[in-house]
Each structure stands twice: as C-alpha cells, then as structure tokens.
Amino acid sequence: xxxxxxxxxxxxLPPEVKLVAVSKFHPAEAIREAYAAGQRRFGExxxxxxxxxxxxxxxxxxxxxxxxxxxxxxxxxVLPYAHLxxxxxxxxxxxxxxxxxxxxxxxxxxxxxxxIGAEETKQGFKEEEVLDILFRAEKFKNxxxxxxxxxxxxxxxxxxxxxxxxxxxxxxxxxxxxxxxxSDFKELxxxxxxxxxxxxxxxxxxxxxxxxxxGDRQY
Numbered sequence: 461x462x463x464x465x466x467x468x469x470x471x472x473l474p475p476e477v478k479l480v481a482v483s484k485f486h487p488a489e490a491i492r493e494a495y496a497a498g499q500r501r502f503g504e505x506x507x508x509x510x511x512x513x514x515x516x517x518x519x520x521x522x523x524x525x526x527x528x529x530x531x532x533x534x535x536x537x538v539l540p541y542a543h544l545x546x547x548x549x550x551x552x553x554x555x556x557x558x559x560x561x562x563x564x565x566x567x568x569x570x571x572x573x574x575x576i577g578a579e580e581t582k583q584g585f586k587e588e589e590v591l592d593i594l595f596r597a598e599k600f601k602n603x604x605x606x607x608x609x610x611x612x613x614x615x616x617x618x619x620x621x622x623x624x625x626x627x628x629x630x631x632x633x634x635x636x637x638x639x640x641x642x643s644d645f646k647e648l649x650x651x652x653x654x655x656x657x658x659x660x661x662x663x664x665x666x667x668x669x670x671x672x673x674x675g676d677r678q679y
Contacts, residue, residue: 462490463497465673470498473667477660480525482652482670484509488516490674495520503527503546503668507534514541527609527668529583532556539568546609546649546666549573549583554593554603561602569604571649574631576624577613584610587631594639607647607665608632612655621655622662629662 466481473479480503483491491502491513500521504510505528514524523543530538530545532553538545539560548554548570561568572593575584585593590608597605608631612624632648639645649666651659656667 462493462674466494466497466499469669469672472657474660477664478666480527480649480666480668481673482527482668483513483674484528484670486670486674488513491517491522492520494673495522501525501543503670505529505547507531507537511537511541525668535560539564539566542568544569544571544606544647546571546668547573547583549585551589551593554600558600558602567602567604569606569644571607571609571647572605574608574610574628576610576628578620579614582611590631590635594635594642597639597642604644605642606644607649608635609649609666611652612650612658618658621658625650625655625659625662625664632663 469479478501480501481494481499482503484505501523503525504513510526524541526538526542526545527547530547530553535556545568557568557570572590573584574590575582575586608628610628612621615621628650629648636645647665648663649668650662651664651667653669653672656669659667
C-alpha cells in the first residue's frame with residue numbers, strides 16, 4: 461500500500477516539487493518499503509527517533525529532513541545527519557545551530573518556520589522577526605538560509621487554509637525580492653496530508669506527507 465500511495469501522489473505532484481515522506485511513528489521497514497517505490501526524502505520530528513532511524517537505515521541513500529521542534533540540547537542527534545532542518549522556530553535555536561556549525565566546521569541548511577495558523581500552540585516566527593534575522597544573515601556564517609516552512613490552521617475550512625498559505629506565499633515572494641543575495645532562499649515548505657493539493661496553488665516547493673503515504677501511526 462505504501463508504494464501505491466507514493467506512486468499516486470507523485471503522479472499529481474509537479475516535477476519541481478519535492479515530496480518529503482513523513483515517517484515519524486512508523487518503523488524502519490515502512491521506510492524501506494517507500495524506498496523501494498523510489499522515495500528518497502524522509503522527515504522525522506523527534507530527535508531520538510531521527511537518530512535511531514538514520515543508524516538503522518544507513519545502508520540506504522536517504523535524504524533526511526528534520527521537521528519537528530528541536531531543543532538545543534538535542535542538536536548532536538540531528539545536525540550531523542540532516543540535509544535540511546525545516547523547523548527553526550526561535551532565535552535561541554538559530555543561535556545554537558550557528559554555534560554548533562562553527563564548532564564542527566559545518567554549514568547547516570535550514571528553513572525558518574513561520575507561525576501562520578490560528579492555533580496559539582504553534583511555534584514559529586512572525587514576519588517582522590524573519591525580516592530582522594535575514595537583515596543580519598551575513599552574521600550567521602555557518603547557516604544556509606534556504607526558505608520558509610509553515611503549517612496552515614487545523615481546520616476543514618478551505619478558505620482559512622488558503623488564506624494561511626497565501627500569507628506565507630506572498631511573504632516568501634517579498635523576501636526573495638528583498639534579499640536577492642540569499643541565493644539559496646528558494647524553498648517554501650507548506651502542505652501536509654490533508655492540504656498539500658491546496659498548497660500547490662501557492663507555490664509550495666516542498667510538501668510533507670505522512671498519513672496519506674504510511675497510514676495512521678503504528679506506535
């Protein structure tokens with residue numbers, strides 16, 4: 461079933477849009493099954509689970525994305541292996557990643573997570589905070605700013621979802637115009653299992669799909 465789901469989704473995704481299969485709460489065997497269908501990008505949101513799967517699947521050529529809340533004391537579990545950290549949501553975390561990169565001689569690719577949904581519980585930056593960071597981008601020598609990530613409001617109202625995606629999409633376009641020197645700032649990661657088709661209307665370059673690939677969580 462996993463393979464059929466991936467094939468069906470890829471048929472609907474434009475070739476320039478990257479599919480990150482969100483494998484959190486699913487066993488390594490499910491990732492191997494997805495790999496057999498040609499999937500290479502996988503997203504995890506818990507550092508311990510991320511590190512364990514990286515180790516268990518090191519025989520495969522996988523591109524790992526970290527998409528969850530990352531505490532600064534867990535950086536060593538994630539940063540050595542992550543192709544992209546999509547969920548940088550505080551100045552404190554950004555500073556800690558910069559310090560880790562400097563200490564380890566690495567440049568870490570990240571997305572800035574924006575708070576666009578209605579829920580107060582969501583993490584993320586406001587527009588003015590993102591602007592402040594990017595105006596100081598040259599100070600972060602060990603960070604590669606690759607774009608924005610966001611989650612729409614948790615609702616069945618398509619109008620509200622479209623409003624959230626339009627807001628982050630418009631801001632993303634504004635930032636690309638304002639900071640042409642940030643040549644890697646190209647990714648807009650919006651859209652999940654329930655709303656990824658809507659996200660395509662707003663310029664998503666990455667969609668993060670879990671349940672529609674793997675089914676409900678297994679543990």
